[in-house]
Amino acid sequence: MEILSDRPDLAMVDVSGVRRAINIGLLENEPLEPGEWILIHVGFALSKIDEVEAKAALDFLESIGQAYEDEIEALRESMIEKG
Template identity: 85%
Template sequence: MEILSDRPDLANVDVCGVRRAINIGLLEGEALAPGDWILIHVGFALSKIDEAEAASAMDFLESIGQAYEDEIAALRESMIEQG
């Protein structure tokens, strides 16, 4: 959604309707812009991916059923604050 102007190593993202600040430091040198798709794991952007790859990943996650639903519920309930 946006790269934070005061913290260029952080970006606000939307993960299934949950907004979070994530660390994008591992993608230093990669051209990133609002609307890009990125692979995130435990609050870190691991790689920039295209929309087809993102859709494929979401299809897989949704296909595993309850485990995916539990993970999204836990994400919505967690509180992560910017430092």
């Protein structure tokens, strides 16, 4: 969304509706502009990506989360209670 003027190694980004500051120091040789997509891991921008790559990554992460939720629900439903 924006590169912080007082900290040029940080950018304010929107991650699925959550605004947060991330370190863009690893991309110092890559010109970045607001509105571009970047791959972030543990608070660091790793690479600039296009919108198609970004959508694929988001879809994949959402499917992992849903698979996890489905597995937890299946475990809950299969619990055997001692009585």
